[in-house]
Amino acid sequence: AINLAPSDPGQMAFIVLDSAINLAPSDPGQMAFLESALALPVSKRFTTYHVPLYPSVRSYDGSINIEERENWGPLFDKYNLTISFENHDHYYKRTKRMVNSVEDPHGTTYIGDGCWGAVARQGSGDPTRFYLEKIEATEHYLRVDITSNSTTVSATNLNGTVFDQTTV
8 A cells, every 4th residue: 555645634545456467356465455555544545456346348247356346345345445446348437336236325436447558348348237337438547636525536538538527
């Protein structure tokens, strides 16, 4: 975890996790690290990792996706994760706020799914998935504006147009 401006009441933790590249999501060492990082006395918590808990394109029932939801999801819920930045599907998605795979106004928003220079997968996202709020096949980047009261994420396409924005 990176703890920025620890004396500022708007402080945050940004936590980077390994979603089965070298460590399984359920790896005891990684789980202990995650819990200790999430437990830091900060007002905002963010995570990022490769394989999404809530994919936009790939199967919701993939073995890694399930393992993450079963192991990381309860900790994200327990510590009120602000936003999770997910990757892997090369698509844009923003979920509803989720707690234990159920929409909840106090839950975590999951944003991704990481084009990061890759071409977006055309026509393969499923907008009917129960957890999706916004989905779009477009290359994009994210701007995150953080204040002590809110976090705003703006998704901008390669033409410079903001096509999605959310504030939590």
